[in-house]
Amino acid sequence: DSGVTQTPKHLITATGQRVTLRCSPRSGDLSVYWYQQSLDQGLQFLIQYYNGEERAKGNILERFSAQQFPDLHSELNLSSLELGDSALYFCASSGQGVVKNIQYFGAGTRLSVL
Amino acid sequence: EDQVTQSPEALRLQEGESSSLNCSYTVSGLRGLFWYRQDPGKGPEFLFTLYSAGEEKEKERLKATLTKKESFLHITAPKPEDSATYLCAVLASGGSYIPTFGRGTSLIVHP
Numbered sequence: 001d002s003g004v005t006q007t008p009k010h011l012i013t014a015t016g017q018r019v020t021l022r023c024s025p026r027s028g029d030l031s032v033y034w035y036q037q038s039l040d041q042g043l044q045f046l047i048q049y050y051n052g053e054e055r056a057k058g059n060i061l062e063r064f065s066a067q068q069f070p071d072l073h074s075e076l077n078l079s080s081l082e083l084g085d086s087a088l089y090f091c092a093s094s095g096q097g098v099v100k101n102i103q104y105f106g107a108g109t110r111l112s113v114l
Numbered sequence: 115e116d117q118v119t120q121s122p123e124a125l126r127l128q129e130g131e132s133s134s135l136n137c138s139y140t141v142s143g144l145r146g147l148f149w150y151r152q153d154p155g156k157g158p159e160f161l162f163t164l165y166s167a168g169e170e171k172e173k174e175r176l177k178a179t180l181t182k183k184e185s186f187l188h189i190t191a192p193k194p195e196d197s198a199t200y201l202c203a204v205l206a207s208g209g210s211y212i213p214t215f216g217r218g219t220s221l222i223v224h225p
Contacts, residue, residue: 002157033212043158043201043215056210090157094211101146101205103213105157 003027006091006106014114018079021109025072025093031055032074033094033103034066038087049074081113116141116206120216127192127223135187135219137202147185148213149178150201158201192223 003026011019025032034046045058049068060066063081068074078085088110092103117140127133139147146165150158162171164180171178175196177188187200199220203213 002159004157006157031211042217045212045215048210048212056212058212088155092157101211101213102148102160102163104160105150107157108155110155 002104002106004091004093004104004106006089006109008109009107010110010112012112012114013081015081015083017081017113018077019081019111021076021078021089021091021111023074023076023091023093023106025074025091026095026104029093029095029104030072031094032068032072033092034060034074034076035090035092035105036087037090037108041087043090046076078111083113086111086113116204116214118202118204118214118216120200120202120219122219123217124220125222127189127221129193129223129225130191132188132190132192134189135200135221137185137187137216138183139185139202139204139214140183141204141206141214143207145205145207146213147180148203148205149185149187150203152199152201152218154199161200189221192221194223194225197221197223 005024030051036044046060048056066076088108090108092105119138149161152158162178199218201218202216205213
């Protein structure tokens, strides 16, 4: 168990809909990262938050947004969903000190857009 | 641009047949290299981090090594439970703290 919690585990929705994925980082970790993983794209970085502030942005679509709350949990919002958004979405967190660069991943949310 | 290439893409071994997975990287400066194991439908599980050429780390049947251009994940006498996808990621010095991931090597160990 990595200590990173993601909910829900599975989401099935229709095109055009909006969903919210939730992530609770490991205790004490300030950084949260979101990744998308599909069969043909591998693990793609979306966005990073550090202590409530956006720190880095990757290949995140304008239809997607995220935030990190004061209790450090994070949410990834996906709107106007398309078939191609079907994928596994992972959250990772990292800490401070010597091991601050190591990312620990949650179990993921499998999104199916029908 | 940072690049990470893993080979082979897929590897099939018989139980007990040792082998190595390769991760070649191109970065302006290496802050760290990470190995992860990922089971189907699950999140990547952290295995090792290596920081400088010549460094080695071991865990059970796995041993990771690092040179200035590549890393190897050696699997000694593998068992079927070692079957998984192994991901390599590199973190470059300077700039953001976002690692670049390779596409992974899918390992299947037959009993």
